[in-house]
Amino acid sequence: MSGNTLGTLFTVTSFGESHGPAIGCVVDGCPPGLALTAADIQIELDRRKPGTSRHVTQRREPDEVEILSGVFEGFTTGTPIGLLIRNQDQRSKDYGNIAETFRPGHADYSYWQKYGIRDPRGGGRSSARETAVRVAAGAIAKKWLRERYGVLIRACMSALGPIDIPFVCWDEVDRNPFFAPNADIVPQLETYMDELRKSGDSIGARIDVVASGVPVGWGEPVYGRIDADIAYAMMGINAVKGVEIGAGFASVAQRGTEHGDEITPQGFLSNNAGGVLGGISTGQDIIASIAIKPTSSLRLDRRSIDRQGAPVIVNTHGRHDPCVGIRAAPIAESMLALVLIDHALRHRAQCADVLTTTPRIAALAPDGQQRLPSPR
Amino acid sequence: MSGNTLGTLFTVTSFGESHGPAIGCVVDGCPPGLALTAADIQIELDRRKPGTSRHVTQRREPDEVEILSGVFEGFTTGTPIGLLIRNQDQRSKDYGNIAETFRPGHADYSYWQKYGIRDPRGGGRSSARETAVRVAAGAIAKKWLRERYGVLIRACMSALGPIDIPFVCWDEVDRNPFFAPNADIVPQLETYMDELRKSGDSIGARIDVVASGVPVGWGEPVYGRIDADIAYAMMGINAVKGVEIGAGFASVAQRGTEHGDEITPQGFLSNNAGGVLGGISTGQDIIASIAIKPTSSLRLDRRSIDRQGAPVIVNTHGRHDPCVGIRAAPIAESMLALVLIDHALRHRAQCADVLTTTPRIAALAPDGQQRLPSPR
């Protein structure tokens, strides 16, 4: 194990480089009896795949997934599910100069010093291309969570660089290339991105991800908290620099009377907790928010050094996302799904026999008003 | 395993409730030959222990640690180190009413629904008292990292509620009860806390934690990133709602030309990355920042329900920290130390034979100016 397996009971073991023959993974621990076809996975991969608008990389990858095992006559068998995505559009020559220099903001230098060798083609293992694997595995998790427990997982962009995106409704998210939950703001985003692209620069973004319908009781004290695992999963997405649960950093300036979500027989009155107390789900929406840094691949000149330590000027041509956050919503959904299914299984392992007569506290009314944390 | 073990190779397995006979842990995987006495651990425990100022809980716990195993004639033997801290000041009667109701913002409800049983005395397992164990284990990690690799780990408060605390110098941190790196602001903090305490309310805080001298190359792609493990460890601290690495959420509004840390033969020119690229340390300071929510234990009335679902008013008397963030700096240091020692061992397991001739890039000049991320 060298960091390429996610999860404890429902595990994803990933492999593959950006410009190698293929990427893929082994999904182990999936409950048997889940109806599953390649199409179920493909639909999620298509949401993330490159080339779907002018605002993302123009690399042409159909990202076609093949199920190699673990499914028999349309149902999972409980044995490992091998998933394979062949790389199609490798232009390794685009990356010739990467081999000798370290691009600022990239993992070139840290990989090189760690391993003494690295596959520089397209960033090799550190490329965001690997996130296709997460989406493929996450599709299985999402399907099981929805069918078995009614859990619904959705993500949207809440900020593109300096532009805050007020939440309007989930339905809008898949209708624009930004996963923005707000149709009115889309023209502004498009203009911003067009100008950015011309400038050769890149920009960060913020993504919110929400799981609704999570039963109370998933998670574990004291290190294996469900929010700790969410933080781990989210920070493990390429380019993520920050993770919040519920009120997040806004809770620094909150008073206890404001932050602590009061309870009535009708339900919780707020959700500053983001659906987690003591590392265990409360039944409210689980809400996380992540900060994604601007893409490090720029065609503008940047100072760096080469492998001998001599100064160089680097700039990166080829095909890149000027804002990697744009395609991040499906990835964030997948990572949340993978954490949740893992804790679903862990919970029923230990607590399958637990039965309390205490009524389940209702989650907030699904009117959207308090669905996403307002304080930023 | 039900969430109470931290780490992969250097592990801490924790046990104990706030008002049970004892708390403690087993530290496994410690390298042999480290000079270690109970005093080495006690010095860190004393930094976290309650009752050291009027701004924290008045519970009287000496937090005396006993080493039960794994040390022979003053040196670690490589076998598990059992650590035991007896609880001294249990006033279980203070918590009688907790057993029947669910305090807002606390883990009462989620524990109850998960396990069908809970130890309500002082919050039981969900009490921040458990963090003493982390500090004890972290003391071992810190000592080894410092002696073996020269790694220095320090934390400070950077905001107390609405009051930002500008960083001045590390030396100040242990001279005031707030772990504030700034002597001038301490009177303001004291006034704020005195008024808060009178009001019966509580407040959040922000803690920055920095590791200096970390070698390049620690960490793993793609899920087991060192920043992902830091996020996991930090979000696993009681009351933490957000984690940032380097520029954190400020990177949302940054452009790539601003965020990507340029490199010269003299060193990195900035540290927006927070010392991590591609999940692997760069040799720069590793910088994390965490948001700590306000204490949920308030003597003010709050709405809730009891175990039968009927509405109740709860308020919590007894001894609490009005700002749990005040004692959090040693905990954050310990969690970072535990992540780092784990990755130190993981790295040399896989890469002990790696040798590159590329010069190590210098970290930023230790003038403090850019040591902590400025954009908030």
Added chain:
Amino acid sequence: MSGNTLGTLFTVTSFGESHGPAIGCVVDGCPPGLALTAADIQIELDRRKPGTSRHVTQRREPDEVEILSGVFEGFTTGTPIGLLIRNQDQRSKDYGNIAETFRPGHADYSYWQKYGIRDPRGGGRSSARETAVRVAAGAIAKKWLRERYGVLIRACMSALGPIDIPFVCWDEVDRNPFFAPNADIVPQLETYMDELRKSGDSIGARIDVVASGVPVGWGEPVYGRIDADIAYAMMGINAVKGVEIGAGFASVAQRGTEHGDEITPQGFLSNNAGGVLGGISTGQDIIASIAIKPTSSLRLDRRSIDRQGAPVIVNTHGRHDPCVGIRAAPIAESMLALVLIDHALRHRAQCADVLTTTPRIAALAPDGQQRLPSPR
């Protein structure tokens, strides 16, 4: 993690040296709601403890266990159970010369070369004293398995050195100091041991361990087989050199028509499989058998070397078991229980929703005739 944690979901993390202040463990992942007192554990510890007959070590250890956490008002809470056993009868002076030499058959040399330091008092960490911890943890597992699933776990001695012990009945096992399932053979065993003890030599033994009532379906392909985990657990007992499941080594000379257990609507017709097919339990008795080597501590002269590599003659005085196998039955039961509870939890995590209408095949009639594998 450095080898001191057993299990995946129900875990035992052990610490302690033979002559340190204490031994103990953290049991994590125990289902909540199990009635548990120290007496439940003590009863099993008393079966293993030293000094109960003249045939075992005369070290006087009451092996009194203290429950430090995880139990509230007589029931497990689902949080980690800390168990502590103080060492009472340390005579470290007996072991002075061990520090400088390597006793044949002991772990002295391998520990020394691995760690560069070792606690030589009574064998330190490598002492069989650590097995008390396993019995304590195993007592919890046994109780849960019995109460929740009706699983019964029993072990007996089937050979003492050259003396085969034919199985008669389980009731006899706890009536003699050898855990022999056969009253008639006890005098022969006593005579043998008395002569052996006088000679200063030691002897091996064979232990059979059986779990009855295990549901069909526990275990996992392809590496995490339940028989693989049993082999791991058993070989992890001090002095064990061999493990068999079902027919074991006798299956080498069997034909398929003899070995393969036929099935009828009335049940399996034999149990060469030892209750496991494809790594998954069949519902028949799970049967394992282990070989325990003779104690390495002898008062007879043996050739060895000292830390400088010079030849020495060593002999070990002090208090030892001339046959460590005599006290091994409770340990083997505990290890089997720990494996089974772990797989019980793992199974319901993944397969909680599985329901087939195929009738469960009956286990062999419990007349004892085929309960233990006959071919040796």
Added chain:
Amino acid sequence: MSGNTLGTLFTVTSFGESHGPAIGCVVDGCPPGLALTAADIQIELDRRKPGTSRHVTQRREPDEVEILSGVFEGFTTGTPIGLLIRNQDQRSKDYGNIAETFRPGHADYSYWQKYGIRDPRGGGRSSARETAVRVAAGAIAKKWLRERYGVLIRACMSALGPIDIPFVCWDEVDRNPFFAPNADIVPQLETYMDELRKSGDSIGARIDVVASGVPVGWGEPVYGRIDADIAYAMMGINAVKGVEIGAGFASVAQRGTEHGDEITPQGFLSNNAGGVLGGISTGQDIIASIAIKPTSSLRLDRRSIDRQGAPVIVNTHGRHDPCVGIRAAPIAESMLALVLIDHALRHRAQCADVLTTTPRIAALAPDGQQRLPSPR
């Protein structure tokens, strides 16, 4: 994780069914810088592959391996190595009746009751076909162990059913289809197998596996012993029912003076320990021996039941090994290699800094006489 990952630091995560599209695995944690090509793996796969003599299954599988990732310009990069073997010779129609009945000695019934669904084609996941994956992964481990530490791992058949095979020399092993270390006995084995095949029955076998050149110090107390991990790995091979280390079950009847390997400045005088003391390697040959049951697939009539519980007579046509032990030597070597590389990495993680001046005790003279444990 549902049992399909082997190892802690050097891990193999396996997938694939006998008659699905492919089998394969992800090897994670491999040290960077190892020279590796598909040919290095293929050479080991060819030793195991079916159809190489009339004594094994006639299924025609070239077992061609494709390296999908983790290797760049002929060297491992430290990132996960994806290995893929497409299935070629699926005759699923041969297995039609398996779907409705439970073959005696097979995993049909236990899989069915566990998962409620199974892929019956060729045994699906429980087929020995999966062992090709182990050999592929093991080839990487063997190469690294040999090149980095000079460790040599070899296995041979030591008994075919009732025929004991005296050890003569290793050179002979790859010259006959039985992996017999003895040329003289091969005609007898061939005659035996020809008659067995005609009878329609099957037979067990015994395999010895030896690692030479293992450094002292690999392994961990108290559960993670290297011999416990070997037992786990070996018992995890299809059809294995017993595992011995060193003297194994012969140690039951040994006295301490016979069993304990004496030490002189010239080296150990015997190797009853099988190269392991206290769970840690001694520097002597590590010696294990395994019992392999007779193949359960027989064309002779056997009693069983169908999915409704009704009595049926089953017999299995198609292509099977009448003695699965014949092809087991490369598998046993691979499993031992996988355990050893894992412990090599684990050891240097914790003990990289250990340096003792005690001389290493020589292993037994490599004259072969005592290389394999004599007492059976």
